[in-house]
Amino acid sequence: xxxxxxxxxxxxxxxxxxxxxxxxxxxxxxxxxxxxxxxxxxxxxxxxxxxxxxxxxxxxxxxxxxxxxxxxxxxxxxxxxxxxxxxxxxxxxxxxxxxxxxxxxxxxxxxxxxxxxxxxxxxxxxxxxxxxxxxxxxxxxxxxxxxxxxxxxxxxxxxxxxxxxxxxxxxxxxxxxxxxxxxxxxxxxxxxxxxxxxxxxxxxxxxxxxxxxxxxxxxxxxxxxxxxxxxxxxxxxxxxxxxxxxxxxxxxxxxxxxxxxxxxxxxxxxxxxxxxxxxxxxxxxxxxxxxxxxxxxxxxxxxxxxxxxxxxxxxxxxxxxxxxxxxxxxxxxxxxxxxxxxxxxxxxxxxxxxxxxxxxxxxxxxxxxxxxxxxxxxxxxxxxxxxxxxxxxxxxxxxxxxxxxxxxxxxxxxxxxxxxxxxxxxxxxxxxxxxxxxxxxxxxxxxxxxxxxxxxxxxxxxxxxxxxxxxxxxxxxxxxxxxxxxxxxxxxxxxxxxxxxxxxxxxxxxxxxxxxxxxxxxxxxxxxxxxxxxxxxxxxxxxxxxxxxxxxxxxxxxxxxxxxxxxxxxxxxxxxxxxxxxxxxxxxxxxxxxxxxxxxxxxxxxxxxxxxxxxxxxxxxxxxxxxxxxxxxxxxxxxxxxxxxxxxxxxxxxxxxxxxxxxxxxxxxxxxxxxxxxxxxxxxxxxxxxxxxxxxxxxxxxxxxxxxxxxxxxxxxxxxxxxxxxxxxxxxxxxxxxxxxxxxxxxxxxxxxxxxxxxxxxxxxxxxxxxxxxxxxxxxxxxxxxxxxxxxxxxxxxxxxxxxxxxxxxxxxxxxxxxxxxxxxxxxxxxxxxxxxxxxxxxxxxxxxxxxxxxxxxxxxxxxxxxxxxxxxxxxxxxxxxxxxxxxxxxxxxxxxxxxxxxxxxxxxxxxxxxxxxxxxxxxxxxxxx
Ligand code: SF4
Numbered sequence: 001x002x003x004x005x006x007x008x009x010x011x012x013x014x015x016x017x018x019x020x021x022x023x024x025x026x027x028x029x030x031x032x033x034x035x036x037x038x039x040x041x042x043x044x045x046x047x048x049x050x051x052x053x054x055x056x057x058x059x060x061x062x063x064x065x066x067x068x069x070x071x072x073x074x075x076x077x078x079x080x081x082x083x084x085x086x087x088x089x090x091x092x093x094x095x096x097x098x099x100x101x102x103x104x105x106x107x108x109x110x111x112x113x114x115x116x117x118x119x120x121x122x123x124x125x126x127x128x129x130x131x132x133x134x135x136x137x138x139x140x141x142x143x144x145x146x147x148x149x150x151x152x153x154x155x156x157x158x159x160x161x162x163x164x165x166x167x168x169x170x171x172x173x174x175x176x177x178x179x180x181x182x183x184x185x186x187x188x189x190x191x192x193x194x195x196x197x198x199x200x201x202x203x204x205x206x207x208x209x210x211x212x213x214x215x216x217x218x219x220x221x222x223x224x225x226x227x228x229x230x231x232x233x234x235x236x237x238x239x240x241x242x243x244x245x246x247x248x249x250x251x252x253x254x255x256x257x258x259x260x261x262x263x264x265x266x267x268x269x270x271x272x273x274x275x276x277x278x279x280x281x282x283x284x285x286x287x288x289x290x291x292x293x294x295x296x297x298x299x300x301x302x303x304x305x306x307x308x309x310x311x312x313x314x315x316x317x318x319x320x321x322x323x324x325x326x327x328x329x330x331x332x333x334x335x336x337x338x339x340x341x342x343x344x345x346x347x348x349x350x351x352x353x354x355x356x357x358x359x360x361x362x363x364x365x366x367x368x369x370x371x372x373x374x375x376x377x378x379x380x381x382x383x384x385x386x387x388x389x390x391x392x393x394x395x396x397x398x399x400x401x402x403x404x405x406x407x408x409x410x411x412x413x414x415x416x417x418x419x420x421x422x423x424x425x426x427x428x429x430x431x432x433x434x435x436x437x438x439x440x441x442x443x444x445x446x447x448x449x450x451x452x453x454x455x456x457x458x459x460x461x462x463x464x465x466x467x468x469x470x471x472x473x474x475x476x477x478x479x480x481x482x483x484x485x486x487x488x489x490x491x492x493x494x495x496x497x498x499x500x501x502x503x504x505x506x507x508x509x510x511x512x513x514x515x516x517x518x519x520x521x522x523x524x525x526x527x528x529x530x531x532x533x534x535x536x537x538x539x540x541x542x543x544x545x546x547x548x549x550x551x552x553x554x555x556x557x558x559x560x561x562x563x564x565x566x567x568x569x570x571x572x573x574x575x576x577x578x579x580x581x582x583x584x585x586x587x588x589x590x591x592x593x594x595x596x597x598x599x600x601x602x603x604x605x606x607x608x609x610x611x612x613x614x615x616x617x618x619x620x621x622x623x624x625x626x627x628x629x630x631x632x633x634x635x636x637x638x639x640x641x642x643x644x645x646x647x648x649x650x651x652x653x654x655x656x657x658x659x660x661x662x663x664x665x666x667x668x669x670x671x672x673x674x675x676x677x678x679x680x681x682x683x684x685x686x687x688x689x690x691x692x693x694x695x696x697x698x699x700x701x702x703x704x705x706x707x708x709x710x711x712x713x714x715x716x717x718x719x720x721x722x723x724x725x726x727x728x729x730x731x732x733x734x735x736x737x738x739x740x741x742x743x744x745x746x747x748x749x750x751x752x753x754x755x756x757x758x759x760x761x762x763x764x765x766x767x768x769x770x771x772x773x774x775x776x777x778x779x780x781x782x783x784x785x786x787x788x789x790x791x792x793x794x795x796x797x798x799x800x801x802x803x804x805x806x807x808x809x810x811x812x813x814x815x816x817x818x819x820x821x822x823x824x825x826x827x828x829x830x831x832x833x834x835x836x837x838x839x840x841x842x843x844x845x846x847x848x849x850x851x852x853x854x855x856x857x858x859x860x861x862x863x864x865x866x867x868x869x870x871x872x873x874x875x876x877x878x879x880x881x882x883x884x885x886x887x888x889x890x891x892x893x894x895x896x897x898x899x900x901x902x903x904x905x906x907x908x909x910x911x912x913x914x915x916x917x918x919x920x921x922x923x924x925x926x927x928x929x930x
Contacts, residue, residue, distance in 0.1 A: 106132045106178065118218040118267060123166075123174040125209035132178075164188070168223065168237055172203035205244060205252040215454045215483050216263045217256035221249055221285065222277075225270040227305065230345050231377065233408035238269050241277045246285050254292050262483045263454050264293065265300045272304030272312075282308075283315035286325070293324045296485055298452050300470060303330040306348040306356050313356065317363035327364050328470035331356060332372035332401075336391035337384035340377050344413075350391065357395060368469045370399035375431060376424030377405050378416035385427050392431060398440040398471070404428045436562075441471070442571070444490045449473065451488050453481045476626055503586050504851055515848045521858035523588060527865050528820065535819065535861055537829030538854055539591035539632040543598045544803065545846055546580050550838030558838045569601035573616045581623040587850055591632035593680075593831050596667050597640060606659070610666050617670045624674065632829045633678035633724065633760075633788065634671040636663050639685045639732070647685045649706035650699035650737065657702065664710050672719040677827040678788055679714070680760050681707070682726040687733035700737060704751035711756040722827050724760035724787045727776060729769035731801050740769040741776035745785055758787030762833060763811070764794040764801055774814040781818050788828025789815065791857065805834040805853040810930050812860025813867070820864050830857060863929045872925055876918065 106127050164187040166177045180187045205219065222243035228235065253264055266289075268274065274282040286301070293299055301320075309316060309331070320327050331353070335341055338349050357369050373388055380388075392400065404424050407414035451465035451473045462474040463481055465488075473488060475481060507517040523533040550558035563579035566572050577599070584592060600616035603609040624630060638648035638660050646652055648660035671679045686703055688694040711723060725748070727738045738744045741759055748754040759780040766776040773793070780786035793811065795802045806812060819825050836849045867873055883889040888905040891897035 117212060118220050119168065119171050121209040121211055121218065122203065122207050123171050126172065126174050126207060127178060128208070128210055132175075169203065169242075172207055205248050206255075211261070213455060215261060216265060217253070217261040218265045218267055219249055219252050219256075220244070220268055221266050221271060222268040222274050225268075225305070226273045226276065226308070227270065227347060228345050230343065231374070231405070231408065231411055231413040233411055234269060236410065241270075241273055243275050243278050243280075245278065246275075246280060246288050249285060250288050250292055253289055257292070257294065257297055260483070262297050262452060263300065264289075264297065265302060267302040269303075270305045270308065271302045272306075272308035276308070281312060281315075283312045283319060286319045290319070290322055290324060295324065297324060298466070299325045301325070301329060303332065305346070306331055306333075306353045309356060310348075310352060313359050314363075317360060320360065320364045320367060323468075326466065326470040327367040327468055328370070329360065329367065330370040330372075330399075333391065334372060334374050335377060335380065335384065336373075336388035337380065340380050340384050343379040343416075344374075344377060350387070354391075366469050368398055368471060369395070370401075371395075371397050372401040372403065373431060374403050374405050375428040376419045378413060378418055380405075380419065380427075389431065389434065392434060396438050396440065397435075400431075400435050402428050402431050402435065437565075441490075447490045449488055449490070450485055451475070452485050453483065456482075504588060504847065515851065516844070518851060518855055518858070520855045520862065521851075527861055528868065530824065532858055532861060533590065534826075535816075535824060536854070536857055537591060537632070537825055538589040538850075538857075539593050539829045539831035540580075540584060540587065540589050540850065541831060541833050542580060542592060542594035544833065544835035545583070545850075546576050547598050548835045550841065552838055555838070559836075559841050561843070570612060570615060573600050573612070574619050577616065577619050577623060581627050581629060583846070584629045585627050587847065587854075589850070589854075590628070591630050591677075591829050591831070593631070593633045593635070593833075595635050595637040596663070596670065597637040602641075606662055606666075613666060613670055617674060621674055631671070631674045631676040632831055633680045633721070634667060634674065634676045635680040635682060636660075636667040638663065638681075638683070644685055647683075647687070647699070647733075649683065649703045650686045652695075652699075657706065661706065661709055664706075665713060668710065668714055668719055669717065671721055672717055676719075676721045677829075678722045678724050678760070679719070680724045680726055680788075681710070681757075682728070682760075683736060683738050684728070684731075685733055686738065687730070687736035689734050700747070703737060704747070704753065707751075707753055707757065711753065714756075722787050723757045724828070725757050726760040726762060726765070726790065727769070728762070728765040728801075731768065740766065740771065741779040741785075745780070745783055754785070758785050758828075760788045760790060760828070760831075761786065762790035762792060763806070763815070764790075764792050764803060767794050767796070768799075768801060773808075773811045774818065777815050777818050781822050784822075786818075786822065786825070786828070788825060789819075789830050790833035791815075791830040791853065792832065792834040803833060803835050805832065805836075805849045807852055807856050809856055809859050809863070810926070812856045813863040813926075813930055814860075816857065816860040817864035817867055820861070820868050867926075867929050873922060876922060880917075 106124075164177055164181040164185070166174055166187075170177075177187045211217065222241055224238040224240045224242055225235065226241050249266075256264065266285075271282055274280075274285060282301075282304075286299075289299060309329075316329075319325055320329065333350075333353050334344060334346060336350060341349065360367050360369065373392070375385070375388075405413075405419070407416075407418065449467035449471075451467050453463045453465040453475060455464040456462075456477065457464050457474055463477050465473045465475060465486070467473055473490070475486070475488060505517050506519075506522045507514070508519050508522075510517050510519055521532060521536070523531060525532050527535060546561070546563070548559060549556075561579070563575045564572060566575070580592065596613060599620065600609070600612040603612055620631075638644055643656050643659065644651070646656070649657060651657050651660070668679060683703070686699075688696070688699075707723075707725075714721075714723060725738055725744050727740045727744045728736050729739045730736055737747070741761060744759060745754070748757055759776075761776045761780055763773045763777065767773060769776070777786060777789060791806050793804050793806045793808060794800075795804060832850060832853055834849065834853065836845045840846075840849070884893045888897060888901060891901060
């Protein structure tokens with residue numbers, strides 16, 4: 001089925017539930033609420049729908065070589081052979097066709113509106129009843145039958161040459177058309193269905209069908225409409241109004257409910273016009289339907305144009321308030337200018353549209369009114385568009401389809417002089433930006449709704465439900481909730497932050513340019529007895545990924561994130577968290593890390609700041625519970641505030657040291673509250689710029705005292721996370737006391753702190769200290785002091801702390817080898833303390849950076865596992881120190897040798913010989929694994 005999708009009046013798929021956490025930018029405008037909830041009340045009894053087949057339809061494709069013999073007698077007056085001008089069709093050799101009818105595999109795919117979906121469900125049902133198998137996938141060797149508005153309206157279009165076409169009112173004959181197509185005939189079964197001169201709705205509603213969603217029944221109540229909109233192509237195919245009888249629709253609804261359906265959608269090109277051709281009205285139909293729809297089901301009324309609904313406003317308001325009816329109506333306005341509406345032949349004025357909306361808003365409290373706008377209709381002047389903007393400003397529609405005008409061949413509007421494309425784009429952009437500027441659900445947190453769950457969200461982690469106002473609500477996935485009414489409490493709301501990117505999947509066969517999938521990181525794959533997820537413990541940092549703006553010493557921000565929009569710092573902080581957790585759930589990392597000053601805004605006083613921290617970490621805690629993502633570590637920012645310019649714990653002013661202590665107290669408390677597995681100290685300004693004003697020993701003593709206070713408080717509050725210190729040699733200070741791993745270990749040992757602290761090693765810092773990439777990790781691991789790793793890398797060409805994502809496979813292999821040899825990193829992890837380059841300004845870049853780094857480390861893990869398993873390098877290492885297993889070597893190792901013993905040994909053995917270090921040989925071995 002195809003659809004004239006440029007013209008929203010013809011589209012009823014207002015809310016595609018599967019657009020959650022995914023979809024295109026266009027889908028953004030279709031999105032309703034993005035909210036997550038806490039279940040208030042669970043269903044007592046689980047009732048699952050009977051049907052389970054799930055598919056999309058539009059093209060009907062046969063999936064194997066044609067093998068069918070059918071009786072074409074019925075087609076004599078309806079089908080035509082292949083186009084005479086289509087040589088390829090004429091010359092097509094279908095060979096000996098022999099088959100058992102109804103045994104073919106058919107692929108059904110649909111684009112377009114709800115009406116098209118309904119037609120496809122019927123066609124799939126008929127084909128299935130006939131014995132054909134409805135398949136989900138496509139294979140080669142296809143024959144094509146095409147159905148829907150476009151092919152019906154313009155069957156002679158060149159792109160339809162040689163294809164079979166079935167008309168929108170002939171879907172009950174799909175089996176015949178498919179059979180004939182399989183025999184090599186090109187069938188055109190079109191035309192209008194009439195009875196006693198009156199146009200009928202179409203094929204009988206009682207035909208068998210296979211529902212796309214077994215919980216939702218789509219009932220077309222009429223086909224066609226009473227209008228002649230000048231831009232519309234649908235009218236050419238669906239034609240004038242043809243309504244089904246109330247009796248037929250009610251019977252269909254009852255049957256569907258008995259089959260397990262819980263939601264009924266009434267669809268047509270204009271539901272408001274329903275019944276005018278058969279002497280009845282939409283309210284009459286709805287009243288009859290209400291008598292048969294039970295309390296656990298909901299009815300959704302499809303799109304209605306303003307003119308005909310105007311006559312029934314009072315009755316419609318009453319029906320929309322009924323408990324089994326969604327308080328929701330889709331009323332396409334298309335333009336805010338009467339002049340444009342006249343040229344569109346829409347047959348209503350803006351005053352009438354506003355009357356419909358105002359009346360329903362008053363009489364149906366909470367009602368959702370959705371609408372559509374076409375930007376750049378040929379006669380739309382800038383002033384007309386200003387009227388459209390004013391109308392949207394007035395109502396702030398929570399659902400708004402924004403379309404750019406596109407001329408459909410054969411329509412009156414297609415013959416009108418067009419507005420320049422750039423101008424059309426500019427208008428639609430302006431309207432889109434306005435639509436995205438408001439957040440209709442922002443005050444809903446804490447609200448409790450009864451929600452009917454009917455679908456699975458794109459992210460496969462949530463279920464999609466709707467409240468009475470047909471506002472979309474996401475619930476964490478539990479299969480037993482499907483088809484149930486549940487009470488939920490809204491815990492977060494927002495528009496989508498990262499539309500167009502779904503959950504990142506493992507696709508090992510993806511091509512080189514496909515960078516939005518994992519090719520190596522397969523979370524549940526077992527490597528040396530543990531899953532990859534357990535070995536790698538990936539963590540996303542908050543400061544770079546969600547606070548980073550691309551600012552550098554030479555230029556301002558380049559990166560603008562949608563979650564930073566607004567003026568309320570606390571609200572932005574909450575939105576940022578939601579965006580972060582959306583990112584985590586899509587990426588699949590199980591940990592994150594933050595600074596206290598990144599996650600919540602700073603107040604005028606410590607008390608005010610701590611209050612903000614409490615509020616924001618409440619949201620974080622809820623999001624952690626919902627998603628299962630944990631806090632790898634928290635830390636305190638003890639370097640940004642001006643009063644930390646001379647250091648925090650090592651500041652020469654005790655007042656500043658005390659403030660830092662109070663800040664760390666709160667930091668440890670929130671880490672404890674959020675179940676952090678570690679707590680990190682990074683002393684960016686714990687060092688000096690000049691020894692002329694620095695008492696080095698005094699500052700180191702103060703630093704140790706400060707860390708002792710932290711260790712004591714940690715024990716006092718029962719926080720079980722590991723305390724970590726992160727070495728770095730310089731930047732921002734000229735010399736930093738935590739210079740490198742060995743320096744920090746020496747410091748801890750000197751002050752008796754080695755039992756309380758371990759190291760969080762960042763290789764970019766290691767290289768700044770002049771060591772090799774993996775040096776500090778190896779040093780810390782050698783002394784069992786390696787707690788966690790900030791997985792990043794620097795740029796040797798730049799020479800400062802560039803915090804790049806680790807993409808180097810050799811480095812990844814070397815550090816994963818160390819992690820494997822020490823049996824894992826837990827409770828630490830591989831924390832991406834890395835930022836996208838300031839030129840990488842799109843959210844997609846953030847995903848790709850993490851995916852690339854995760855894949856690099858996964859490859860490193862696999863390489864390292866092979867190295868460890870083969871044991872060639874470890875054997876070399878062992879043999880190199882063999883001389884310490886006996887004689888003088890053994891005595892030296894055991895601290896039992898004296899210098900006199902050494903002299904005696906040389907006297908007896910003579911001079912040592914030269915033993916090769918075999919570095920090149922070992923490097924060549926390493927390269928074998930990479
Ligand atoms: S002509 Fe009918 S189907 Fe087409 S846009 Fe107008 S009301 Fe909708």
